[in-house]
């Protein structure tokens with residue numbers, strides 16, 4: 001087994017003692033609690049507090065996970081933007097069931113979401129795309145996301161081509177790029193507690209209302 005230096009991993013652990021999550025702190029709507037935890041992460045200046053690990057189901061039936069950035073939250077769910085032809089785009093097209101995990105480790109908070117993904121309307125992608133820095137807009141046109149490419153040079157050559165193509169022009173949103181919303185059917189809030197006896201409250205959407213269960217840690 002690889003270890004560095006000996007026993008480092010074995011002895012690496014944190015005591016979770018910042019707070020609790022009791023039923024009286026659980027609002028009827030889980031998005032209200034999510035927003036409170038996200039605001040908590042923002043106010044503590046955690047790095048990339050809107051990063052979430054997105055799990056999708058691969059074309060071969062095996063799971064795939066990667067990080068994306070949360071860019072909005074409403075009745076449709078948790079919004080993110082990407083290349084529709086990427087691996088995740090193809091996987092979502094074939095099976096829209098997905099999960100997402102937010103980890104705010106310094107706050108001893110984890111939120112796990114299960115649900116179904118739908119595309120956002122093109123107008124939302126266009127509006128968000130227009131707000132992105134120009135370099136990121138060029139990057140979206142350059143990247144055939146998730147495809148095998150011959151090397152770094154291929155990217156840099158295409159970057160120069162796209163910069164020339166759009167020189168002195170507004171850069172439009174690529175037709176292959178846009179947003180998705182993960183609409184939750186289940187959201188679990190995990191609050192780290194001492195002795196590994198954590199609080200876990202799971203919201204499940206049943207008949208139009210959210211049912212709350214406490215899970216064993």
Ligand SMILES: Cc1cc2nc3c(=O)[nH]c(=O)nc-3n(C[C@H](O)[C@H](O)[C@H](O)COP(=O)(O)O)c2cc1C
Pocket residue numbers: 048051064065066067068069070080081082083086087088089145146
């Ligand atoms: C912090 C962080 C944020 C990221 N945000 C996004 C994002 O919002 N959209 C995106 O397409 N890729 C994002 N990525 C890159 C993805 O993790 C991933 O490499 C890429 O989307 C290709 O995934 P796929 O091949 O499974 O489709 C991010 C990566 C990191 C580390």
